[in-house]
Amino acid sequence: MGNFSINCFGTSKKISKDQNNIHSRVSGEKEEKNVSGRKKIESVLKDVKGGESVLDLSPRSTVVGDDGEEIYGEDCATEDQLVTPLTFSVASGYSLLRDPQYNKGLAFTENERDAHYLRGLLPPTVTSQELQVKKLMNSIRQYELPLQKYVAMMNLQARISTRYSYITLNSMKCDLFLMLILVVWCVLWSMMYGSSISLHKKKENFKTERNERLFYKLLIDNVDELLPIVYTPTVGEACQKYGTIFQRPQGLYISLKEKGKILEVMKNWPHKSIQVIVVTDGERILGLGDLGCQGMGIPVGKLALYTALGGFRPSACLPVTIDVGTNNQKLLNDEFYIGLKQRRATGQEYYDLLHEFMSAVKQNYGEKVLIQFEDFANHNAFELLTKYSTNHLIFNDDIQGTASVVLAGVVAALKLIGGTLPDHIFLFLGAGEAGTGIAELIALEMSKQTKAPIEESRKKIFLLDSKGLIVSSRKNSLQHFKKPWAHEHEPVKTLLEAVKIIKPTVLIGSSGVGKTFTKEVIEAMTSNNEKPFILALSNPTSQSECTAEEAYKWSEGRAIFASGSPFDPVEYNGKVYYSGQANNAYIFPGFGLGLVISGAIRVHDDMLLAASESLAKQVTDENYAKGLTFPPFTDIRKISANIAANVAAKAYELGLATLLPRPQNLVKYAESCMYFPLYCNYR
Numbered sequence: 316m317g318n319f320s321i322n323c324f325g326t327s328k329k330i331s332k333d334q335n336n337i338h339s340r341v342s343g344e345k346e347e348k349n350v351s352g353r354k355k356i357e358s359v360l361k362d363v364k365g366g367e368s369v370l371d372l373s374p375r376s377t378v379v380g381d382d383g384e385e386i387y388g389e390d391c392a393t394e395d396q397l398v399t400p401l402t403f404s405v406a407s408g409y410s411l412l413r414d415p416q417y418n419k420g421l422a423f424t425e426n427e428r429d430a431h432y433l434r435g436l437l438p439p440t441v442t443s444q445e446l447q448v449k450k451l452m453n454s455i456r457q458y459e460l461p462l463q464k465y466v467a468m469m470n471l472q473a474r475i476s477t478r479y480s481y482i483t484l485n486s487m488k489c490d491l492f493l494m495l496i497l498v499v500w501c502v503l504w505s506m507m508y509g510s511s512i513s514l515h516k517k518k519e520n521f522k523t524e525r526n527e528r529l530f531y532k533l534l535i536d537n538v539d540e541l542l543p544i545v546y547t548p549t550v551g552e553a554c555q556k557y558g559t560i561f562q563r564p565q566g567l568y569i570s571l572k573e574k575g576k577i578l579e580v581m582k583n584w585p586h587k588s589i590q591v592i593v594v595t596d597g598e599r600i601l602g603l604g605d606l607g608c609q610g611m612g613i614p615v616g617k618l619a620l621y622t623a624l625g626g627f628r629p630s631a632c633l634p635v636t637i638d639v640g641t642n643n644q645k646l647l648n649d650e651f652y653i654g655l656k657q658r659r660a661t662g663q664e665y666y667d668l669l670h671e672f673m674s675a676v677k678q679n680y681g682e683k684v685l686i687q688f689e690d691f692a693n694h695n696a697f698e699l700l701t702k703y704s705t706n707h708l709i710f711n712d713d714i715q716g717t718a719s720v721v722l723a724g725v726v727a728a729l730k731l732i733g734g735t736l737p738d739h740i741f742l743f744l745g746a747g748e749a750g751t752g753i754a755e756l757i758a759l760e761m762s763k764q765t766k767a768p769i770e771e772s773r774k775k776i777f778l779l780d781s782k783g784l785i786v787s788s789r790k791n792s793l794q795h796f797k798k799p800w801a802h803e804h805e806p807v808k809t810l811l812e813a814v815k816i817i818k819p820t821v822l823i824g825s826s827g828v829g830k831t832f833t834k835e836v837i838e839a840m841t842s843n844n845e846k847p848f849i850l851a852l853s854n855p856t857s858q859s860e861c862t863a864e865e866a867y868k869w870s871e872g873r874a875i876f877a878s879g880s881p882f883d884p885v886e887y888n889g890k891v892y893y894s895g896q897a898n899n900a901y902i903f904p905g906f907g908l909g910l911v912i913s914g915a916i917r918v919h920d921d922m923l924l925a926a927s928e929s930l931a932k933q934v935t936d937e938n939y940a941k942g943l944t945f946p947p948f949t950d951i952r953k954i955s956a957n958i959a960a961n962v963a964a965k966a967y968e969l970g971l972a973t974l975l976p977r978p979q980n981l982v983k984y985a986e987s988c989m990y991f992p993l994y995c996n997y998r
């Protein structure tokens with residue numbers, strides 16, 4: 316037995332059946348009844364009896380009749396009659412195997428194989444999810460190239476289910492009742508719109524078996540190995556080649572074509588209970604620049620982490636790419652480019668589209684959906700953050716998430732490099748979103764510690780952009796977010812000069828330009844400091860300011876090093892050096908969880924400090940002994956639960972939480988809210 320579906324179409328008036336399914340088509344005026352068909356309907360209803368069955372309310376699942384039989388009714392429609400492709404279905408049999416949300420592959424039990432018409436569709440062996448993970452990891456490891464592994468992972472993951480929304484039915488009574496409502500509704504629909512109804516087997520034509528729970532289990536159990544695949548650095552390459560590797564849509568594309576109807580477009584998304592949206596406009600994808608619509612890989616990757624690292628239900632996550640064109644000429648010339656082939660819209664046109672998007676989100680999902688802005692160019696990112704942070708629950712990951720993770724790394728590093736936070740001098744290469752965002756949060760924390768005005772703390776922090784050190788003589792021509800950093804200082808052109816003159820104790824790379832921490836720069840840092848703290852934040856690996864090996868070699872093993880994209884341990888002079896991954900992936904999943912579990916309505920800087928404090932506290936003596944300033948990702952779900960608890964506690968303290976009463980034990984509560992991708996048992 317395949318799917319049990321009710322279809323509404325144009326004019327079909329007959330009842331038919333295929334070899335293992337029912338096709339019952341009922342017109343508005345006439346309903347033919349077929350006894351064996353009715354028996355089968357009853358048997359389908361029995362299938363779902365008392366079980367955790369699923370009812371699809373999809374208005375437009377893809378349906379392919381593979382036996383040549385006309386199953387929709389559209390073949391009977393005359394040219395001037397409109398056909399309504401409306402499908403409701405209960406997943407079982409072949410379709411259940413092709414449903415990424417419910418598929419378990421060989422892990423379907425004997426009972427499930429009987430109850431859900433899977434006999435013969437699977438080989439006889441029954442395996443555990445653990446064995447499936449082991450097998451898949453073996454297969455993934457066979458691929459030589461990270462991009463091949465990425466594609467394999469994406470083929471396993473499912474952002475969009477074959478059906479669109481599900482109702483879990485817990486009792487036979489409920490099944491029958493709902494079924495009845497659906498049938499009545501469809502009959503009314505067909506009477507009103509001249510459609511017909513058919514009960515038929517639904518077919519899909521997917522080539523690969525997708526299994527959402529297995530994807531997340533794989534990622535959670537092998538986070539160290541797979542994070543560099545689904546996230547930086549491989550996701551960067553995937554975005555660059557998105558047009559070529561694109562197989563199926565993975566998120567919501569909102570382009571200028573959708574202007575005026577974004578709310579309508581949003582309603583096309585299959586899942587309604589959205590808790591977090593990651594949105595990009597693709598203009599600054601990692602350190603790779605403008606990748607236009609191909610930036611979709613980033614929201615998809617970030618949200619995979621929201622689920623795997625932060626425990627958000629996959630169906631609560633919505634990746635969005637806003638396509639306003641691209642200024643990347645290579646993409647505009649590329650016949651496989653998937654986005655709008657026009658130069659970027661700017662100014663009012665851009666802001667109007669963004670505003671329509673923000674309003675539609677609020678209207679469709681309510682006040683408490685978290686919107687994470689990701690990889691916007693800085694000329695829009697700061698403005699959007701300022702404009703919407705007072706009236707939406709928003710968060711800019713590149714500005715705020717990065718700030719929180721780096722502050723945590725610096726605070727943790729104090730155990731290794733000595734001193735207190737206000738004792739240190741910071742020099743940044745790169746004064747954009749990441750650079751100024753981090754600088755501001757460090758200054759804020761310093762001020763809290765010293766009780767001095769933030770302007771005083773800022774004096775210990777210096778930034779360089781592409782034109783050199785940010786100094787007061789440049790103030791008039793500086794972008795607004797750089798102005799607070801324009802110190803009274805002589806102009807300095809290069810990083811090396813700046814290191815020599817300013818003598819920073821902490822050097823932070825956030826320029827998106829690779830290989831800028833040269834041997835001379837690292838040597839200068841080392842000659843000024845017993846243990847220089849060096850953070851090469853730029854992603855992906857190709858844009859890293861230096862490699863881990865370079866940092867350790869050029870500092871003769873004295874540097875404490877962390878980077879945005881991961882590096883393997885390095886052996887130098889007979890000793891193994893471990894470097895941490897200073898990446899906002901440590902923060903946003905737990906931070907988002909903290910906001911959601913407290914029902915926070917706004918993001919506050921103190922919440923970023925709370926996240927930071929929690930992360931820094933979770934670095935263990937064992938980590939320090941290895942020279943690490945971040946805990947390993949292996950423990951990330953525990954880390955995220957602790958971050959979430961600290962953030963939620965701050966939300967309650969600030970009066971920004973709406974979910975009352977406050978749970979006593981926020982860590983336990985956060986853990987209890989986390990999705991875990993174990994298979995469910997189907998009755």
Ligand SMILES: NC(=O)C1=CN([C@@H]2O[C@H](COP(=O)(O)OP(=O)(O)OC[C@H]3O[C@@H](n4cnc5c(N)ncnc54)[C@H](OP(=O)(O)O)[C@@H]3O)[C@@H](O)[C@H]2O)C=CC1
Pocket residue numbers: 599600601602603692693712713714717720744745746747748749750779780781782824825826827828852853854855858878879880897898899900
């Ligand atoms: N590890 C992590 O978690 C994160 C890492 N990043 C990485 O940080 C990098 C920068 O991101 P973001 O801040 O958003 O980008 P922005 O474009 O906002 O900022 C880049 C900054 O670098 C400056 N810059 C560019 N080239 C040079 C150069 N040759 N010498 C000195 N300065 C230069 C720019 O100067 P000007 O203003 O003059 O153009 C600008 O100030 C990216 O690679 C990104 O992947 C970002 C977020 C998180």
Ligand SMILES: CC(=O)C(=O)O
Pocket residue numbers: 547600601602690712713853854879898899900
């Ligand atoms: C990590 C990240 O958000 C970035 O590189 O943009």
Ligand SMILES: [Mg+2]
Pocket residue numbers: 601689690712713
């Ligand atoms: Mg980013």
